[in-house]
Amino acid sequence: MNHIRHVVFALGAILALAASFGPQAPRAAAATSYSITELGTFGGDGSVASGINDAGQVVGTAHTASGFHAFLWSASSGMQDLGTFGGTLYSLAEGSNDAGQVVGQSDTDTTLGISHAFLWSASSGMQDLGTFAGSYSSAAGINDAGQVVGQSDTASGYSHAFLWSANSGMQDLGTLGRSGSYAVGINNTGQVVGGAAIITSPYTRAFLWSASNGMQDLGTLGGGGGQAVGINNAGQVVGLAATASETQHAFLWSASSGMQDLGTFAGSSYSVAEGINDAGQVVGSAATVDGTPHAFLWSAGVMTDLNSLLPANSGWELMQARDINTTGQIVGWGLHNGQNRAFLLTPTTSLPHLNVVVFLQGIGTELTLADIKNQIKFGHTAKYIVGMGEIPAAVSTVLPPNTQYFEYSYAGSGLKTGNPTVYHCEDTFSQPIDTDILLLLQQISHIAAAQPQGTEIDLYLVAHSLGGRSPSDLPITLSNTL
Numbered sequence: 001m002n003h004i005r006h007v008v009f010a011l012g013a014i015l016a017l018a019a020s021f022g023p024q025a026p027r028a029a030a031a032t033s034y035s036i037t038e039l040g041t042f043g044g045d046g047s048v049a050s051g052i053n054d055a056g057q058v059v060g061t062a063h064t065a066s067g068f069h070a071f072l073w074s075a076s077s078g079m080q081d082l083g084t085f086g087g088t089l090y091s092l093a094e095g096s097n098d099a100g101q102v103v104g105q106s107d108t109d110t111t112l113g114i115s116h117a118f119l120w121s122a123s124s125g126m127q128d129l130g131t132f133a134g135s136y137s138s139a140a141g142i143n144d145a146g147q148v149v150g151q152s153d154t155a156s157g158y159s160h161a162f163l164w165s166a167n168s169g170m171q172d173l174g175t176l177g178r179s180g181s182y183a184v185g186i187n188n189t190g191q192v193v194g195g196a197a198i199i200t201s202p203y204t205r206a207f208l209w210s211a212s213n214g215m216q217d218l219g220t221l222g223g224g225g226g227q228a229v230g231i232n233n234a235g236q237v238v239g240l241a242a243t244a245s246e247t248q249h250a251f252l253w254s255a256s257s258g259m260q261d262l263g264t265f266a267g268s269s270y271s272v273a274e275g276i277n278d279a280g281q282v283v284g285s286a287a288t289v290d291g292t293p294h295a296f297l298w299s300a301g302v303m304t305d306l307n308s309l310l311p312a313n314s315g316w317e318l319m320q321a322r323d324i325n326t327t328g329q330i331v332g333w334g335l336h337n338g339q340n341r342a343f344l345l346t347p348t349t350s351l352p353h354l355n356v357v358v359f360l361q362g363i364g365t366e367l368t369l370a371d372i373k374n375q376i377k378f379g380h381t382a383k384y385i386v387g388m389g390e391i392p393a394a395v396s397t398v399l400p401p402n403t404q405y406f407e408y409s410y411a412g413s414g415l416k417t418g419n420p421t422v423y424h425c426e427d428t429f430s431q432p433i434d435t436d437i438l439l440l441l442q443q444i445s446h447i448a449a450a451q452p453q454g455t456e457i458d459l460y461l462v463a464h465s466l467g468g469r470s471p472s473d474l475p476i477t478l479s480n481t482l
Helices: 012-022 371-375 433-449
Strands: 003-008 034-038 047-052 059-061 068-074 080-081 091-096 101-106 114-120 125-128 137-142 148-153 159-165 168-172 176-184 194-197 203-208 214-217 222-231 235-244 248-254 258-263 271-276 280-286 293-299 302-305 316-324 330-338 337-349 353-361 381-387 404-410 421-428 456-463
Touching: 059 101, 059 330, 059 337, 068 101, 068 114, 101 148, 114 148, 125 302, 148 194, 159 194, 194 214, 194 235, 203 235, 203 248, 203 258, 222 248, 258 271, 293 330, 316 337
Parallel strands: 003 456, 047 091, 047 316, 047 337, 068 091, 091 137, 114 137, 137 176, 159 176, 176 222, 203 222, 222 271, 248 271, 271 316, 293 316, 353 404, 353 456
Antiparallel strands: 034 337, 047 059, 047 330, 059 068, 059 091, 068 080, 091 101, 101 114, 101 137, 114 125, 137 148, 148 159, 148 176, 159 168, 176 194, 194 203, 194 222, 203 214, 222 235, 235 248, 235 271, 248 258, 271 280, 280 293, 280 316, 293 302, 316 330, 330 337, 381 404, 381 421
């Protein structure tokens, strides 16, 4: 349930509001914060997390004493070594599905360094997916149907994007007219994303492939090239693309809106999007002012440095976020006390908070408390306005920008401007004002009911121009009204 705390103020003038809040000023709505888990190594000096499924299982690569191996991590079992082909030194994992199947690549020969794409499962171990021709292939993504995407050498010597399934084997997805292509991600509808060289340019372009439409060039942000890195089940695509100045920016693409520039951190010029969940939240890496890469979360139009959301004195500097699942868990790598380590971020269950301020605006400057309680004549038109936007300067100094702003006023009193109306209804008084105030509070109750379970709400009632009376004179209390 939502918890509502009631605080009542009556002020002779709105300019006295800032001083009146004092130590009771409303708190800002709680931002998303995270707990962080270091995933460890296999005895070596580093690790990287590459993907996470909706069960919270993480895949990536961790150093051993002499090489590096693919891993599957879970909260219950810790880091599991997925091994290699034939006892070689090197393997890496890139993606997994909700069934816990893992894809990546592994060396197949200890002397020649030949690498093949693999599909791993708990029941079957590591399966070699082979190649089109030549000695190299790698797998980068898998969907819940077990379809795998990646790239493989062809007979021409160039690598092509592939789609593999148990029934059909390895299918060549072609190119955008030139020699090479590679696939990085696939969603549950079978749409595939990656990069491919185009015939009219020396650059690689981001592509979206489907069985019905083939390979589609997604364009750029005004520059020469780009590549797609991830796709969600809604068909939204993320990656990086060149701008007109040939700097690389993270993008979000959809069929309806095209390619959207997700921007960078202030003062920098580089970013790349690595993963997207079904809620449209994007993670990746962006340069800071000094050029150091930092992991970011982009949500609802805002790019946030994930380092700013960590517990104080965590010892971490998050460099790259690689993937995000439907519950908002994020994986990647960073420096933990100076050591390269894979991380898992889990949203904390901190209590959400909502600030609500109700302004009672009277008719003229000499309105008294008696007027409010007893002398409002029936027949006046009341406006109930619920909005978020500009708040008078004296108020904005003490209220956070996400405060919900409710204004109750009568016709002719001069409504505030600059406050976008979310709810707006007009009514004619046919009952005492206390009852009409209750109607307004019912509007507030609707807002409260729409908040996440557990939200704590501070409710402030501020009355303007009440003839200099003290707060204790206010006849309208909020207890037992919501």
